[in-house]
Amino acid sequence: MTTPTRSPEELAELADAYDEQGYVLVKGLLTTEEAAAYRERSHALLESLHRDDDPTWGSAAEAAMGRMTSLQHLHDAQFYDAAYTRLLTDPRFTDVVAAVLRTPNVQLHHTKMFVKPPENGSPFPPHQDHPFFPHEDHRVGAAIFHFDDAPDAKGCVRIAPGSHTEGPREHDPEGGFHLPDFPQEQLIPMEAEAGDVLFFTYLTVHSSGVNVSDEARTTWLVQYRDPEDTLIGDAHTQSLGQGLILAGTDPTGRAHQR
Template sequence: MMAAAELAENTEQYWKNGYTVLRGLYSADEIAAFRAECDRLWSLDGLDDDLNLRTEFRRGPDGRFVFDRLDPVLDISPPLNGAATHPALMDALGTILGGSAEILKAKLIRKEPGVNGYAAHQDFLYWKWLDTDPDALCTVVVNLFPSDEQSGGIGFYRGSHQRLLPGPPENPEGDFDPAQLDPSTIEVPALDAGDVLVFHSLAPHFSGPNNSDRPRTVLLPSYCVTDEAGLYQRYYKREVVRRCKEMVGFERYFATLDSVESA
């Protein structure tokens, strides 16, 4: 349990900057157990199946596709479910958000050395369909190893979480153009194993490539202050339909087909 004064400071930082870092929520033994669980998950049969809707691939440093994430993950991992619902974390989120938080979604990402990061975006853009106040939504990053700019840690435009930013003229409903924000406000928090990054659904954020010599492994559950039951199930029922309709996650499968057709 975090001290009240420390949590009050975290809450002030969250609403001022759009993010904050919680420390001391997990013990060293718990973090070691989460790491061991990630190793187990990464060795499961079927994860490298191109048509597995739970997995996703990205281009690695040699141009080949590498296994990038498990999404969803909590339903196949009791230890990581325990991490995402840890009493100390849930108590802290309740204080920061001002209400009882329910899990919306959760994914496990492992960014291998040399793998690129993610372009600047706001999570709320993809959650507008929930018809929920963006202040009620946040994402948590449970760091299982040290994370910084070198390893492709998440960067934020500090204090730019007041509104949903418009996309470029050619795609006004898409992700915003980073040129409209002040680059001097960018901060990439340096985090230790076990540190928990919490950020607002409107916080503009991005990540760079992993230029370190170790994978960057993080658990990313998202939460919503709501009285609605079954929010997690509702999210993933919709997500499965979306992925099938838009062929999301099938990039490696299509690349394989293209190579066969051109042979």
């Protein structure tokens, strides 16, 4: 059984909150049963692929206060399992993205699966996603699907509400683009339950903590954009599936030109 799509009034409220705060946490977008199934698929997929590369940022050591941490990840899970492909075009998801982008047209940028292992799952220091793939109109965002519960002890995402309104910030390129001087007190834990999805703009400052719990934290990140927005330069253009239309159409006809 799937949860119903949201009414136009509900979607309008989500869009207004997204505009004002730079994020919105949508509760129960997936059922707990669906989230559990995706969690099982995600862990099985990582195990089958024998992925042992660790994407932990060098600057994460400071956020982890010197402790050794680790992280598992996988780009473009939809190319390994059709279940993720179906999720990319699920109206429960694309209706919200279309609402917050204020366009019926939704285009994929890329996806990443992240599993923070128990007891030492790596953090991410404060940063915007903008430096990695800047666009002219900043109509780019992210959705984090939670496939299991994500309390603060699991290193949940932390958001600085309203931080998107100040536009692009100067990031330190050492150890991964990050904001070493960003005030930690402005970052609010976005504790979530299995099935919740956190949407935020690529100008919203965010981070995540160390997973110090005895359970893994499993998420799937989907970066989306308005297809009429234009990438500046050629950064991050090699992601598989980039340009795929998830809802609506591409009015520009340039999907394969990035």
